[in-house]
Every structure is written in structure tokens, then in C-alpha cells.
Amino acid sequence: MTFSEEVLMAYADDELDAPTRAAVDAAMVSDPGIAHRIARHRALRNRFNSAFDKILDEPVPARVLKVVHSEQGAPRKSNVTPLRQRQVRHWRWPQWTAVAASLMVGVIAGRLTLMRGENAGPVMTRGDRLLASGVLAAALSDQLASAQSAADPVRIGVSFRAKSGEYCRTFALRGAGGLAGLACRADDGWQLSVLARAESASGDGGTYRQAASSMPAAVVAAVGARMAGEPLDQHAEAAARGRHWQP
Amino acid sequence: MGSSSEDLRDRIIELLPRLRRFARSLARNAQDADDLVQITAERALARADQFRPEHSVAGWLFGILRNAWIDEGRSRRRRETLLEPEALAERVGDPAAGSDPELLCLQDALARLPEDQRLAVALVLIEGLSYKEAAAIMSVPVGTLTSRLARGREALQSMLSETPGGPP
Numbered sequence: 001m002t003f004s005e006e007v008l009m010a011y012a013d014d015e016l017d018a019p020t021r022a023a024v025d026a027a028m029v030s031d032p033g034i035a036h037r038i039a040r041h042r043a044l045r046n047r048f049n050s051a052f053d054k055i056l057d058e059p060v061p062a063r064v065l066k067v068v069h070s071e072q073g074a075p076r077k078s079n080v081t082p083l084r085q086r087q088v089r090h091w092r093w094p095q096w097t098a099v100a101a102s103l104m105v106g107v108i109a110g111r112l113t114l115m116r117g118e119n120a121g122p123v124m125t126r127g128d129r130l131l132a133s134g135v136l137a138a139a140l141s142d143q144l145a146s147a148q149s150a151a152d153p154v155r156i157g158v159s160f161r162a163k164s165g166e167y168c169r170t171f172a173l174r175g176a177g178g179l180a181g182l183a184c185r186a187d188d189g190w191q192l193s194v195l196a197r198a199e200s201a202s203g204d205g206g207t208y209r210q211a212a213s214s215m216p217a218a219v220v221a222a223v224g225a226r227m228a229g230e231p232l233d234q235h236a237e238a239a240a241r242g243r244h245w246q247p
Numbered sequence: 248m249g250s251s252s253e254d255l256r257d258r259i260i261e262l263l264p265r266l267r268r269f270a271r272s273l274a275r276n277a278q279d280a281d282d283l284v285q286i287t288a289e290r291a292l293a294r295a296d297q298f299r300p301e302h303s304v305a306g307w308l309f310g311i312l313r314n315a316w317i318d319e320g321r322s323r324r325r326r327e328t329l330l331e332p333e334a335l336a337e338r339v340g341d342p343a344a345g346s347d348p349e350l351l352c353l354q355d356a357l358a359r360l361p362e363d364q365r366l367a368v369a370l371v372l373i374e375g376l377s378y379k380e381a382a383a384i385m386s387v388p389v390g391t392l393t394s395r396l397a398r399g400r401e402a403l404q405s406m407l408s409e410t411p412g413g414p415p
Contacts, residue, residue, distance in 0.1 A: 005397055005401070006393055006394065006397045009393075009396065009397055009400060010378070010393065013371060013378070015377065015378050040404065041400065044372070044400060044403060044404060044407070045372045047353070047407075048353060048368070048372045048373050049372065049373065049375070051347070051349050051350045051353050052268050052271065052272060052350065052353070052373045053268075054347065054350065055264070055267055055268040055271050055350075056264045056265065056267075056268055057264075058264075058267070060263045060264060060267065061281050063281070063285065064263060064267075064281055064284050064285050064288065065260070065263070067285050067288045067289055067292075068256060068259055068260050068263070068288050068292070217319075
């Protein structure tokens with residue numbers, strides 16, 4: 001009797017139903033080649049098992065434990081709160097994330113400004129800097145996270161004071177391929193420090209987009225690196241807008 | 248949510264070592280793997296209300312980690328094409344890389360498999376899940392899982408038979 005490699009693999013993994021297993025057992029008696037092939041599958045399994053098992057004995061890094069211990073109670077649905085709960089300031093993304101993010105700014109922004117004419121799109125260049133323009137600039141200056149609707153072309157996320165004093169806000173553009181980023185107030189407008197494609201909602205259920213994790217990792221990391229203290233609550237946000245985002 | 252949320256938190260803490268092991272079969276770099284575990288814990292706690300108690304917590308968490316890895320993979324591939332020298336430099340500077348040559352050898356072999364075969368191998372051979380559990384995490388029928396696993400294993404056998412140091 002001959003068996004496919006898949007059947008012998010399943011034998012090695014203890015996944016066969018009783019009749020098939022008995023048939024393999026019986027065939028093995030007269031054909032030592034079958035036992036040899038099964039042994040080969042078992043050896044591979046054991047080799048992976050024992051090498052990776054050592055990871056179980058490693059201490060879990062504090063930054064991972066902190067996530068589980070720091071989140072308290074039920075998460076709220078807003079896009080702002082989970083960022084605070086997640087204590088993004090403690091994230092240690094490898095340095096290349098920031099490098100990659102700044103490269104992505106160039107690539108994506110180049111495409112946006114070319115596509116829409118130098119100053120007509122949501123992003124414009126001034127020297128080697130990127131500034132918000134059009135609907136994005138308007139939303140960053142006027143829109144409050146606590147009072148926005150699904151129809152707004154820009155969704156504002158968190159607002160905060162940077163360590164260097166200026167106000168910064170995260171945003172997501174609807175219908176621009178899901179771009180999101182971080183803008184900080186400069187003398188001549190909102191300067192973009194990170195612009196990245198928002199994570200896709202596909203493959204992970206419809207609620208994904210509502211969660212804070214729709215913020216690209218590069219943006220979350222940039223917020224963590226810049227934020228001084230806590231994000232602004234709705235009163236502080238409104239007060240900052242009233243001062244035209246001047247520190 | 249109260250006590251059920253606290254139970255979930257405890258279960259996540261218990262499962263962190265296994266999540267780290269699973270993540271290391273997907274990401275070679277230990278830092279990247281722990282980033283995946285961190286994202287998984289965050290997403291699981293943020294979506295605790297979506298967990299169905301009749302399912303296994305481990306399977307649910309593995310599924311979240313798998314999705315995070317696939318999301319991350321898209322941006323990683325972009326980065327790698329842009330940043331190969333830096334990525335290599337980072338790997339050289341990583342104290343975890345090279346600490347265990349056998350583990351590194353197997354991680355390198357896994358990294359050469361297509362995504363779907365790599366997941367099948369990681370869930371069944373490394374995590375020890377049943378075909379049924381692994382298929383559920385990958386959202387495919389058991390037959391599909393079985394053929395991916397078989398192809399992945401064959402590829403690994405031929406890769407690893409070329410390298411010295413394996414078992415006889």
C-alpha cells in the first residue's frame with residue numbers, strides 16, 4: 001500500500017483518524033521505507049520545537065508587560081483615548097521607523113502635490129518643508145476632535161503640546177488612499193513631520209477602522225517621541241484653537 | 248466589563264511567552280517580534296468585547312498577531328527595498344541575533360518560505376496546534392492548511408539538509 005507524503009506527515013503530527021492510522025501501522029511492518037519517511041517528518045518537527053522552545057524561558061520584556069498592566073477598564077470608542085491608554089510615549093520602535101517615515105513623506109507627498117498641482121492639494125512644499133494646505137490646513141486650524149462628523153474630509157485624532165512647546169495634531173484624510181500623519185504648528189502654517197498610509201481594515205473585521213490602531217505605526221511612534229505630558233482634552237483643545245494654536 | 252476583562256488580561260499575561268515564540272517564527276529580529284506581541288496585546292485588550300468565551304484565547308491572540316504581522320509585512324517590504332543597508336546594520340547590532348546559531352538557522356529557513364507556508368509551519372510545528380486550530384487561525388479549510396504545511400515542510404527539508412549541524 002502506498003501513502004502520500006501528506007498522510008505520513010499527518011501521522012507524524014498525530015492527526016490521522018483511527019482507520020487510516022491503523023492502515024499506516026500495518027503497512028509499516030512490511031515497508032521500512034514508510035517508517036523512515038515518518039521519522040523524517042518527526043525529526044523536522046522536533047528540531048523546530050526544541051530550538052524555539054528556548055524562547056519560552058526568556059523573560060518577557062518590560063515594555064510588553066507594561067501594555068498589559070497599564071490598560072485599565074473598558075476601552076472607549078473615541079480615537080483619542082486609546083492612544084493615551086496605550087501610553088505611546090513608552091513605545092520603542094526601532095530607529096529605522098523614523099527614517100522610513102521621513103522617506104515615505106517624500107514619496108507620498110511628491111505624488112500628492114504632483115497629482116493636484118503645486119498648491120491645490122492637502123499638502124504643499126515650501127523649500128524642503130511640507131506644509132498642510134487646502135482642506136487639511138483648514139481642518140488642522142479649525143476642527144475639534146470632539147465635534148467632527150463622518151462627512152468631514154479630514155478626521156482629527158489627538159492634539160498635544162510637543163516637548164519643544166508647539167501644538168501638534170494627528171489627522172487622517174478620507175479618500176486620499178487613507179493617508180494619516182502628524183502636523184505641528186509652525187510660524188507659517190502646519191508643518192507635516194510624518195505622513196503615512198493608514199493601516200487597512202481588510203482581513204480583520206469591520207470594527208478595525210474604529211480602533212486607535214488604524215493610526216499608522218510611524219505616526220504613533222512620532223507622537224510618542226514628541227508629546228510632552230498628556231494629550232489635550234476637549235477643553236484644552238478648544239482653548240488652544242481660541243489662541244490660534246500659539247503656545 | 249469587570250471580571251471577565253480581568254480574566255482576559257490574566258490569560259494574555261500567561262500566553263505572552265507563547266506569543267513571543269510565535270512572533271519569533273515570523274520576525275527574525277527579536278525587537279520586531281516583541282513589537283508584534285505588544286501590538287497584539289494592545290489590540291486584544293482594546294477589543295476584549297469581541298472575544299467569544301467559547302473560543303480559545305490562544306487561538307484568538309494568534310489570529311490577532313498573524314494579522315498584525317501581515318499588516319506590518321507590507322510596510323516592512325517597502326522599508327527593506329528602501330533601507331537595506333540600515334536594516335542590515337541593525338541586524339548586526341542586535342544582541343539577540345546570533346546568540347543561538349541553530350535558532351537563527353531555522354529562522355532564516357522559515358523566512359525563505361512564502362507567507363502562508365510559514366504560518367502553517369509556525370502554528371503546527373512550533374506552536375503545536377492541531378490542524379483544525381491552525382486552519383481556523385488562518386481562516387482556511389483544513390485541506391488547504393494541510394497542503395501548505397506539506398509544501399512548507401518539503402521546502403524546509405531540502406533547505407536544511409544543505410546546512411551542516413542538523414540532526415542525523
